[in-house]
Amino acid sequence: MYAQLVETGSKKLKTLEEMSPEERAFQERIDAEIKIEAKNWMPDSYRKTLIRQISQHAHSEIVGMLPEGNWVTRAPTLKRKLQLMAKIQDEAGHGLYLYSAMETLGADRDEEIEKLHSGRAKYSSIFNYPTLNWADMGAVGWLVDGAAIVNQVPLQRTSYGPYARAMVRVCKEESFHQRQGYEILLHMMRHGTEAQKEMVQDAINRLWWPALMMFGPSDEHSPNSAQSMAWKIKRHTNDELRQRFIDQTIPQLNVLGCTVPDPDLKWNEETGHYEFGDIQWEEFNRVIQGHGPCNTERLETRRNAIEIGAWVREAAVAHAHKKQQKQAVA
Amino acid sequence: MSQWTLFEVFIRSKHGLNHKHVGSVHAVDAEMAIENARELYTRRNEGVSIWVTPSASITATASDEKEALFDPSEDKVYRHASFYELPDEVGHM
Amino acid sequence: MQKYDELTEFLLRMGDSALVQAQRLCEWTGKAPALEEELALMNVGLDLVGQARNWLDYAAERIGDGHDADSLAYRRDERHFRNLLMVEQPNGDFAVTMLKQFFFDAWQYPMLTQLSKAKDERVAAIATKSLKEVTYHLRRSSEWVERLGDGTEESHQRMVKAIDALWRFSYEFVELSTQEQSLSEAHTIGDISSVATKWQAMVNDVFARATLTVPDAAQPFYLASRDGVHSEHLGFLLAEMQYLQRAHPNASW
Numbered sequence: 001m002y003a004q005l006v007e008t009g010s011k012k013l014k015t016l017e018e019m020s021p022e023e024r025a026f027q028e029r030i031d032a033e034i035k036i037e038a039k040n041w042m043p044d045s046y047r048k049t050l051i052r053q054i055s056q057h058a059h060s061e062i063v064g065m066l067p068e069g070n071w072v073t074r075a076p077t078l079k080r081k082l083q084l085m086a087k088i089q090d091e092a093g094h095g096l097y098l099y100s101a102m103e104t105l106g107a108d109r110d111e112e113i114e115k116l117h118s119g120r121a122k123y124s125s126i127f128n129y130p131t132l133n134w135a136d137m138g139a140v141g142w143l144v145d146g147a148a149i150v151n152q153v154p155l156q157r158t159s160y161g162p163y164a165r166a167m168v169r170v171c172k173e174e175s176f177h178q179r180q181g182y183e184i185l186l187h188m189m190r191h192g193t194e195a196q197k198e199m200v201q202d203a204i205n206r207l208w209w210p211a212l213m214m215f216g217p218s219d220e221h222s223p224n225s226a227q228s229m230a231w232k233i234k235r236h237t238n239d240e241l242r243q244r245f246i247d248q249t250i251p252q253l254n255v256l257g258c259t260v261p262d263p264d265l266k267w268n269e270e271t272g273h274y275e276f277g278d279i280q281w282e283e284f285n286r287v288i289q290g291h292g293p294c295n296t297e298r299l300e301t302r303r304n305a306i307e308i309g310a311w312v313r314e315a316a317v318a319h320a321h322k323k324q325q326k327q328a329v330a
Numbered sequence: 331m332s333q334w335t336l337f338e339v340f341i342r343s344k345h346g347l348n349h350k351h352v353g354s355v356h357a358v359d360a361e362m363a364i365e366n367a368r369e370l371y372t373r374r375n376e377g378v379s380i381w382v383t384p385s386a387s388i389t390a391t392a393s394d395e396k397e398a399l400f401d402p403s404e405d406k407v408y409r410h411a412s413f414y415e416l417p418d419e420v421g422h423m
Numbered sequence: 424m425q426k427y428d429e430l431t432e433f434l435l436r437m438g439d440s441a442l443v444q445a446q447r448l449c450e451w452t453g454k455a456p457a458l459e460e461e462l463a464l465m466n467v468g469l470d471l472v473g474q475a476r477n478w479l480d481y482a483a484e485r486i487g488d489g490h491d492a493d494s495l496a497y498r499r500d501e502r503h504f505r506n507l508l509m510v511e512q513p514n515g516d517f518a519v520t521m522l523k524q525f526f527f528d529a530w531q532y533p534m535l536t537q538l539s540k541a542k543d544e545r546v547a548a549i550a551t552k553s554l555k556e557v558t559y560h561l562r563r564s565s566e567w568v569e570r571l572g573d574g575t576e577e578s579h580q581r582m583v584k585a586i587d588a589l590w591r592f593s594y595e596f597v598e599l600s601t602q603e604q605s606l607s608e609a610h611t612i613g614d615i616s617s618v619a620t621k622w623q624a625m626v627n628d629v630f631a632r633a634t635l636t637v638p639d640a641a642q643p644f645y646l647a648s649r650d651g652v653h654s655e656h657l658g659f660l661l662a663e664m665q666y667l668q669r670a671h672p673n674a675s676w
């Protein structure tokens with residue numbers, strides 16, 4: 001979900017018979033749940049798909065700092081400020097864990113970031129929506145991090161070792177993010193004023209559908225899913241994960257005493273799942289293509305940070321060289 | 331090309347344990363790499379000691395060497411204590 | 424302007440300075456010149472908000488009247504803030520930000536070292552905990568000042584400009600009020616009479632390594648943060664920071 005629509009370069013799966021001996025050994029290793037490590041042989045398309053997926057995931061963590069950065073200077077108490085700062089800091093950290101995993105595949109972090117800045121790489125659609133009131137900090141933690149966790153928990157078993165290990169770290173650290181968000185909302189609902197309760201419902205109304213879109217298009221419109229599943233880069237389909245998220249979230253919503261903006265939402269006794277209304281995929285596609293409410297400013301902020309900061313990084317390199325030379329002389 | 335160098339990071343999580351590889355950081359020199367590693371990998375008291383080394387200075391075994399390097403030790407069972415059977419009356423050894 | 428007792432005023436100075444410095448660091452979120460710096464700046468910010476909370480908690484207890492750290496942080500006007508003028512200055516570029524951080528760290532370090540020996544146990548405990556954090560802050564900020572001063576022609580020029588913009592507020596690092604002197608002489612807060620010379624020595628040393636020139640001592644003007652007379656910037660900083668508490672006075676967060 002932090003990686004939506006990852007291109008795998010193949011719309012049709014090869015059978016074991018159609019594979020080269022190397023490919024076949026590789027696939028058998030994956031089928032046997034043996035992790036692929038950096039130095040192992042891997043098909044070029046596997047490597048490229050992983051680089052795309054991990055970098056998308058990393059970019060999402062980094063861009064994801066911005067909607068929260070919008071409120072960190074306005075957090076209402078010192079405790080809330082500390083919590084939000086720690087969460088934002090974790091996100092930068094998670095971005096770095098992921099870039100680090102990506103670099104084991106031979107990709108260069110700066111080059112991949114340049115792809116993000118020039119619009120050639122994607123990041124999660126959710127971060128192109130604005131955060132308009134303080135309750136958004138709660139709703140982002142609860143819904144957005146909640147959706148992220150549903151997606152990331154199975155990724156701890158993904159076939160590529162460095163990615164799986166980064167996910168283990170991320171999941172462990174992220175467990176507090178969702179609770180932190182939910183607690184913000186619960187506190188406002190139970191102890192807040194009418195205005196605060198309205199903020200909470202307003203935040204849920206705006207973020208609900210974009211959160212569901214985070215899991216990516218429905219299975220029949222995910223041409224790359226089959227290959228990613230065969231490679232065990234992905235362990236569940238988009239629709240499976242989306243359903244899991246809805247099923248676990250609605251009871252939490254009821255505890256809050258809030259609603260979601262979906263008149264078709266209802267419990268299905270027979271299937272044991274919630275049914276829900278149609279997702280506006282046209283909107284999702286627009287946002288992914290760069291036309292969401294905040295795409296321009298999010299990318300501009302990231303681009304500026306790195307471009308305007310170039311002199312700082314250069315100065316650090318120059319100073320390190322001078323220091324090295326001095327040490328060499330001495 | 332990256333302007334900053336890639337360093338691999340190893341952390342000793344507790345006194346008495348080995349340093350363990352945890353990932354990498356970018357930095358201009360080893361000092362900065364230690365600091366960046368501290369910020370990134372020890373935000374929750376995960377470490378008591380950090381090693382960094384430029385990634386380029388690490389030499390690794392190639393995957394196709396696995397059989398030659400590691401399989402021969404598979405049948406050297408006499409290197410493991412459980413290979414040697416002792417009568418019960420000897421007790422723990 | 425209302426003034427509290429000497430120790431409370433001093434606690435507010437420590438707490439408000441840490442808080443305002445942290446607020447400025449928060450403004451960097453998502454905008455730092457390297458991803459590694461995002462983490463580093465936020466780490467310093469987290470430490471400082473934690474310190475601010477400890478100082479303000481203690482101040483609030485002494486003031487009583489239903490105050491707590493949050494009400495002091497979020498419900499006072501700028502005229503009641505006691506933070507150093509330096510920390511409220513706008514972030515500017517990374518040179519200005521790092522120089523501000525360094526000036527502040529170089530002041531906090533000798534200050535906290537002395538405070539950790541205070542007779543007042545609460546002061547000593549807060550200072551001891553904070554000192555560990557600030558030792559690392561100072562190491563990082565002095566390294567950055569050195570890197571930027573000595574790095575490239577451009578970074579050097581930016582540091583020169585940053586010094587020009589900030590040095591004028593440095594007089595507050597080297598002066599003690601009569602109230603602080605009396606606290607210091609009574610050892611309530613430890614002997615802080617040497618903070619000024621230690622601050623100056625640290626600046627001299629780091630500037631020398633950074634190939635930067637130390638200007639002549641800055642002359643005070645009527646801006647005096649101990650009396651709540653601040654630069655124009657603090658009002659805007661607080662308007663942003665205090666917005667929710669001010670807009671929803673009866674809310675609980």
